[in-house]
Every structure is written in structure tokens, then in C-alpha cells.
Amino acid sequence: MQMSGARMVIEAMRLEGVDTVFGYPGGAIMNVYDEIYKQNDFKHILTRHEQAAVHAADGYARATGKVGVAFVTSGPGFTNAVTGLATAYMDSVPLVVISGQVPLSLIGTDAFQEIDATGISRACTKHNYLVRSAAELPRILKEAFYIAASGRPGPVHIDIPKDVTAEMAEFVYPDHVDIPTYRPTTKGNIRQIKKAVEAICEAKRPVFYLGGGVIHADAAELVRELVALTQIPAVETLMARGTLRHDDPLLLGMVGMHGSYQANMAMSEADLMIALGPRFDDRVTGKLSEFAKHARIIHVDIDPSSIGKLVSVDYPIVGDLKEVLAVMTPKLKERVDPARYEAWRKILARYNEIHPMRYEDSDEVIKPQWVIQRVGELLGERAVVSTDVGQHQMWTAQFYPFSYPRQLITSGGLGTMGFGFPAAIGAKRGRPDKISVNFSGDGSILMNIQELVTAVESRLPVVNIILNNHYLGMVRQWQTFFYDKRYAETDLSFQPDFVKLAEACGGVGYRVESKEAFDEALKDAVDKGVVAVIDVVVDRYENVLPMVPSGGTLYNMMLEFKD
Amino acid sequence: MKNERRVISVIVKNEHSVLSRITGLFAARGYNIEALTVAPIPESDMSRLTIETRGNVRVIEQIIKQLHKLIPTYKVIEHEEMIEKEMVLIKFPINESLANIQALCEAYNGGIANVSSHHIITMVADEPKRVKHFIEAARRFHPEEIVRGGVVAMERE
Numbered sequence: 268m269q270m271s272g273a274r275m276v277i278e279a280m281r282l283e284g285v286d287t288v289f290g291y292p293g294g295a296i297m298n299v300y301d302e303i304y305k306q307n308d309f310k311h312i313l314t315r316h317e318q319a320a321v322h323a324a325d326g327y328a329r330a331t332g333k334v335g336v337a338f339v340t341s342g343p344g345f346t347n348a349v350t351g352l353a354t355a356y357m358d359s360v361p362l363v364v365i366s367g368q369v370p371l372s373l374i375g376t377d378a379f380q381e382i383d384a385t386g387i388s389r390a391c392t393k394h395n396y397l398v399r400s401a402a403e404l405p406r407i408l409k410e411a412f413y414i415a416a417s418g419r420p421g422p423v424h425i426d427i428p429k430d431v432t433a434e435m436a437e438f439v440y441p442d443h444v445d446i447p448t449y450r451p452t453t454k455g456n457i458r459q460i461k462k463a464v465e466a467i468c469e470a471k472r473p474v475f476y477l478g479g480g481v482i483h484a485d486a487a488e489l490v491r492e493l494v495a496l497t498q499i500p501a502v503e504t505l506m507a508r509g510t511l512r513h514d515d516p517l518l519l520g521m522v523g524m525h526g527s528y529q530a531n532m533a534m535s536e537a538d539l540m541i542a543l544g545p546r547f548d549d550r551v552t553g554k555l556s557e558f559a560k561h562a563r564i565i566h567v568d569i570d571p572s573s574i575g576k577l578v579s580v581d582y583p584i585v586g587d588l589k590e591v592l593a594v595m596t597p598k599l600k601e602r603v604d605p606a607r608y609e610a611w612r613k614i615l616a617r618y619n620e621i622h623p624m625r626y627e628d629s630d631e632v633i634k635p636q637w638v639i640q641r642v643g644e645l646l647g648e649r650a651v652v653s654t655d656v657g658q659h660q661m662w663t664a665q666f667y668p669f670s671y672p673r674q675l676i677t678s679g680g681l682g683t684m685g686f687g688f689p690a691a692i693g694a695k696r697g698r699p700d701k702i703s704v705n706f707s708g709d710g711s712i713l714m715n716i717q718e719l720v721t722a723v724e725s726r727l728p729v730v731n732i733i734l735n736n737h738y739l740g741m742v743r744q745w746q747t748f749f750y751d752k753r754y755a756e757t758d759l760s761f762q763p764d765f766v767k768l769a770e771a772c773g774g775v776g777y778r779v780e781s782k783e784a785f786d787e788a789l790k791d792a793v794d795k796g797v798v799a800v801i802d803v804v805v806d807r808y809e810n811v812l813p814m815v816p817s818g819g820t821l822y823n824m825m826l827e828f829k830d
Numbered sequence: 831m832k833n834e835r836r837v838i839s840v841i842v843k844n845e846h847s848v849l850s851r852i853t854g855l856f857a858a859r860g861y862n863i864e865a866l867t868v869a870p871i872p873e874s875d876m877s878r879l880t881i882e883t884r885g886n887v888r889v890i891e892q893i894i895k896q897l898h899k900l901i902p903t904y905k906v907i908e909h910e911e912m913i914e915k916e917m918v919l920i921k922f923p924i925n926e927s928l929a930n931i932q933a934l935c936e937a938y939n940g941g942i943a944n945v946s947s948h949h950i951i952t953m954v955a956d957e958p959k960r961v962k963h964f965i966e967a968a969r970r971f972h973p974e975e976i977v978r979g980g981v982v983a984m985e986r987e
């Protein structure tokens with residue numbers, strides 16, 4: 268059938284089963300928006316900033332596992348979206364982001380709202396396209412969805428000149444993709460898997476090192492089975508939270524800079540590390556030369572370039588985690604003796620007795636950790652939890668009782684302040700059955716606060732909980748520890764009235780200064796199903812502990828900070 | 831870990847901005863390109879790039895994996911047993927000895943490419959190391975301009 272390029276975009280969304288597009292219109296993408304007006308296949312959610320559109324699509328993708336979609340216009344529309352792309356890229360989130368571009372004839376002339384969008388997005392996408400004609404649009408759209416979701420997922424950007432969206436061409440949507448240059452390996456090498464099984468059976472102090480790849484591969488169920496079968500303790504990275512249930516006795520907690528003592532000690536003393544889909548980020552490994560010094564390493568990852576990038580791996584296995592575990596688990600079932608690791612489990616339990624994850628609660632002020640634990644008690648599995656970036660993010664990762672994969676939605680790799688709220692909007696759209704909670708800071712929340720309007724208008728209730736310490740807390744903490752308390756530009760004593768701000772946008776605001784008031788506010792917000800901002804005044808000087816200072820070693824954690 | 835010279839060939843889909851994807855990758859990850867040649871492969875929609883680079887074993891391994899990861903990359907060939915050639919053009923003033931220059935070029939698999947009223951231009955195609963020696967030897971004829979072509983390589987078998 269003949270149709271315009273703009274119409275093709277809409278048709279592709281329908282054929283890909285897209286139910287939601289987040290976006291913001293402008294001149295170069297108006298043809299596409301005109302077609303949105305005429306259709307009923309998907310809902311378009313108008314965010315109030317392009318960055319938020321991409322974060323919302325990202326939150327939707329992380330919460331559901333489906334590809335998130337955002338539309339933006341050329342020039343400033345696109346550049347506003349870049350932080351969103353980079354955030355998704357760093358955390359391997361599948362997105363298709365479509366931007367308008369000036370007409371082909373004007374490209375290269377510094378036309379109004381022209382920017383070399385694919386030149387910019389090359390560095391922060393898995394792949395990108397500048398479309399040259401409507402005829403190639405069906406193929407490109409199909410490829411984009413395929414590339415975004417397959418292999419190691421990631422954002423794909425399509426830049427479409429305005430005249431291409433107007434151009435008529437034949438529309439035949441390919442039913443499959445064949446890119447000879449792109450064929451991700453999904454089946455792990457059998458010989459390597461056998462060797463890995465051997466190593467596991469021979470190890471004395473093995474540990475599972477679970478990364479975000481487990482979540483992306485939807486392999487959490489299989490991992491739970493494997494952990495239960497082997498009785499080998501496991502640590503989770505920030506991106507893997509929720510793989511194991513919080514109350515699983517084999518879960519040692521989060522690993523890395525703000526990981527638990529037992530998790531970091533397990534990594535340091537293990538003789539075998541079974542790394543499933545992590546990427547050995549510096550926030551996890553600390554000083555590389557001291558990392559897992561005594562361990563041989565099994566690394567399973569879909570991305571060959573992730574294996575051996577930072578540490579030498581003894582058993583590299585390239586493949587889809589689900590497929591690899593489907594082969595590995597039955598082999599282990601025959602051979603593994605869980606009792607073998609009993610002594611090791613005891614050592615780790617002992618570490619946890621000596622230095623458990625803890626904080627000192629108080630009757631005078633609200634501790635931020637208390638708020639998170641309390642939400643965990645009150646909402647638990649009913650919530651899907653987003654965060655912004657800073658101390659509140661780390662406390663959420665440490666203290667929220669996660670119980671299913673995709674429950675935590677957080678910007679790990681890029682650490683993007685302003686991510687949480689729009690992501691929570693996207694998560695709510697993707698998981699309407701859940702209560703969408705966003706833990707934020709008084710700094711971060713202002714970086715996309717305009718989305719109150721979006722959430723209210725689109726009836727996507729998000730409960731924003733600001734752990735308000737009147738500081739850029741995480742930076743303040745580093746200033747306390749490493750800069751002799753010179754609090755350069757981190758004091759946020761001057762701030763808006765968040766209650767009024769919420770109300771001004773049609774939401775509901777609560778100011779909370781006691782534990783009782785917090786319970787009431789949360790109940791009220793959840794019962795009413797409103798877009799809420801709960802401004803909780805918390806201890807200003809609370810620090811995130813334990814801590815492995817940047818470049819330090821995992822076994823040398825700062826457990827408390829004494830003035 | 832020791833830094834070593836490596837020649838890597840990359841076969842890529844011949845499409846818009848594919849070269850910038852590759853050079854962008856090298857720039858973004860801090861890998862260096864000592865020389866680069868690109869040309870379409872006859873009767874295909876692919877191009878072949880030959881990249882001369884330096885790095886330790888881990889870096890080289892990463893370069894290869896990262897090149898692979900680019901969507902338009904069809905194949906990355908890390909040469910073990912290969913024929914390497916490089917071409918160089920040198921321009922000499924006309925008052926230098928044509929016979930001596932010719933003799934030198936012939937020793938390096940080349941010859942005189944052009945003689946005008948002002949200049950002699952020579953062309954040599956040889957192994958990169960020999961090209962380097964040739965350039966050194968040519969110094970005494972006061973070259974005015976030297977244009978090197980970058981390495982091209984092919985598997986022996």
C-alpha cells in the first residue's frame with residue numbers, strides 16, 4: 268500500500284504492538300504528529316520536556332521488558348532527549364527514539380533547528396539511522412525494534428527528515444529481520460559450560476555475582492532455581508536488585524561501593540566467581556588489582572566485549588543467560604553437592620553478624636532509611652520503585668525489600684538526576700497494577716518537576732517521596748569525608764514549597780515531619796490514587812554506609828564515619 | 831603489558847556514516863589509529879578498512895570486540911600470517927640525480943611515476959618497514975613532499 272513516511276511510522280508502531288508513545292511535537296516532526304491525531308492504536312503521552320519523554324519510555328521499558336518508544340522534534344527537541352538516550356544506553360535499555368529532522372535538501376546548511384542528530388547520538392545509542400527516503404523506512408523501523416531488543420539491548424535512534432515523512436512510498440512491513448552483519452550469539456559454548464560446571468563443583472568458596480543482564484534476559488526465575496539448587500551465596504549489583512527475594516537466605520545483599528559487608532567480603536574471599544550478566548563496573552569492583560584476587564572467574568554475558576574488558580576471565584561464556592542456564596542447571600543438578608559450601612556459608616553468615624546492614628534510628632528526626640523500610644513494610648511487593656540519584660538511591664537499594672525482577676528502576680550507569688519521576692510515570696503506564704513510588708532527593712526532584720503536569724493530566728499516579736535533607740546529599744557526604752566539610756554549593760536550604768508546587772500542578776502535596784504523619788500521608792496518597800509529593804524532612808547529616816571510597820578495595824570498607 | 835603494533839582489517843556494510851562509527855569508536859575509547867585505509871570491495875555492498883593500531887593485548891582484544899559490536903560490521907580480521915603493503919609517493923626537485931633516484935626506487939619495488947620540468951615523482955609499494963627505510967634513504971635527495979598511503983593487508987592463505 269502507498270502511504271506517507273509519517274503514516275508508516277504509525278503503522279510500524281501498530282505492527283510492533285506499541286501501546287504507548289511518550290513525546291513532544293515540533294516543526295520537523297509535525298507530519299508524524301498529524302498522523303498520531305488520526306489514529307487510535309496507541310496512546311501518546313505528552314511529557315513537558317523531551318528528556319522526560321525518553322526517561323518515561325525508559326521506565327516503561329524497564330518495568331515491562333518491552334521496547335520503550337519516544338518521539339521528539341529536531342534541534343533542541345533532539346538535544347533535550349540526549350540525556351535520556353545516554354541513560355538508557357549505559358543501562359542497556361531497549362528504546363526506539365524517533366526524531367524529526369530538517370528536510371533532506373536543507374541538511375548541512377545550518378537550517379533552522381538543524382543539528383547533526385545522528386552524529387550526536389552515535390556515542391550513546393546501540394545504533395542509529397538517518398533516513399534518506401520513505402522507501403527504506405519500513406525496513407529501518409523493523410530493524411530498529413529488532414536491534415533495540417535483541418542481543419545486549421539498547422536504545423536505537425531514527426532521525427527522519429521532514430520531507431521523508433511527507434514522501435509517499437510503498438509500505439510493506441518486513442516480517443523478519445536479516446542483518447548479515449548483526450547476529451548476536453545466544454547459545455553458550457557447550458565445552459565452556461561444562462568446564463564452568465566442573466569449576467563450580469570443585470570450588471570451596473564460590474559466589475554468584477548477579478548483574479543487570481539477569482534482568483534484561485528475563486532470567487531471574489532460572490537464577491533463583493540455580494541458587495536454590497546449588498546453595499551458593501549470591502551478591503547483586505544495583506541493576507540486579509530483585510533477582511532474588513530480599514528474604515532469600517542466600518542473598519548477601521548489594522555489592523560494591525555501598526554494598527553490604529558480607530557481600531563485599533564474599534567477593535574478596537571467594538575462590539570462584541560466577542558472574543551472570545554483570546559488567547564489572549568500577550563502582551562494584553573498587554581497585555581492580557585487588558578485585559577478586561583469589562578467585563577464578565566464570566563470566567556469562569550476551570556481549571562478548573563485556574567479557575575480559577576489565578578483568579581476566581577464566582571461563583568466558585558468550586550467550587543469552589536463559590539459554591546458557593537452561594544447559595548449565597541440569598548439568599549442575601547431577602553433580603553439585605550443596606553441603607560442600609556449608610563452611611563458606613557459615614563464614615559469610617558470621618561476617619553478617621559482625622557487620623550487618625544497619626542504621627541508627629532516632630526519635631528526634633526521621634532517618635531516611637526508616638522511610639524506605641517503612642514503605643517496604645506498607646507497600647512491599649505492591650510497589651514498583653523508581654529512584655533519582657544520590658544518597659536516597661543508595662538507601663533504596665540497600666533497604667527496600669525487593670522481591671521481584673524489574674521492581675527497582677534506577678539509573679545505574681549514567682547516574683542521571685531527574686530520571687526517577689518520569690521513569691516512574693512510564694513504569695506506572697507499563698504496570699498499572701502496581702503502585703508507582705519514586706524515591707527522590709530535594710535536588711533531583713527539581714530536575715524534572717514539570718512532569719507533575721504530565722502525570723496529573725495522563726492520570727498516572729506516582730507517589731514521589733522526597734527524602735529532604737536540604738542538601739545535594741551525596742555530594743555533601745563526599746565533602747564531609749574527603750573535602751574537610753567545605754560544602755561548596757551543596758546547601759539547598761532555600762527551596763520551593765513542595766506542597767504548593769504539587770498543588771499548583773494538580774497533584775497533592777504532603778509535608779511530613781514525624782513518622783506518624785508519614786504513614787498517614789502515604790496511606791492517603793495510595794488510597795486516593797493521586798499524583799503525590801510527600802516531602803519528608805529527614806536527618807540532614809545522615810551518610811550512606813558502608814562505603815568503599817573510590818578506588819579503594821572491597822575488603823577495606825568504611826563502616827562508620829567518626830567526626 | 832607490552833604495547834604492540836597490530837594490523838586489523840574490518841569488513842563493513844557500505845552505508846552512510848559507517849566510517850565515522852569506526853573512527854568515533856577509536857576516539858571515544860581512547861584507542862589510537864596509526865594508519866587507516868578504506869575502499870569498497872569490488873562487486874559487493876561492503877567496504878574494507880585496514881587499520882594499523884597499537885596497544886597491549888587487552889586493548890587489542892577490546893578493539894576487536896568493539897569493532898565487532900558495531901551493527902554494520904560484517905567481519906573483523908586480526909592478521910596473523912599476512913602480506914602487508916604500503917604505498918608512498920615522493921616528490922623530488924628536478925636538479926637531483928634522476929638515475930640515482932631511479933636506482934633507489936627500484937631497490938624498493940618502485941619506480942619513477944612522473945617527471946615534469948620542475949619535479950620528479952616516485953612511487954614505491956612495499957612492506958611498511960621497507961617503506962620506512964626507503965623514506966630514510968630518500969632523504970639525501972631532498973624530498974619536497976612525501977605522501978604515504980597507509981597499510982593494506984591480506985591473509986597469506
Ligand SMILES: Cc1ncc(C[n+]2csc(CCOP(=O)(O)OP(=O)(O)O)c2C)c(N)n1
Binds near residue numbers: 658738
Ligand atoms: C544530572 C546530574 N547532575 C549532577 C549529578 C551529580 N550528583 C550526584 S548525586 C548528587 C546529589 C543529589 O542530591 P539529591 O537529589 O538531593 O539526593 P540526596 O543525595 O540528597 O539523596 C549530585 C549533584 C548527577 N548525578 N546528575
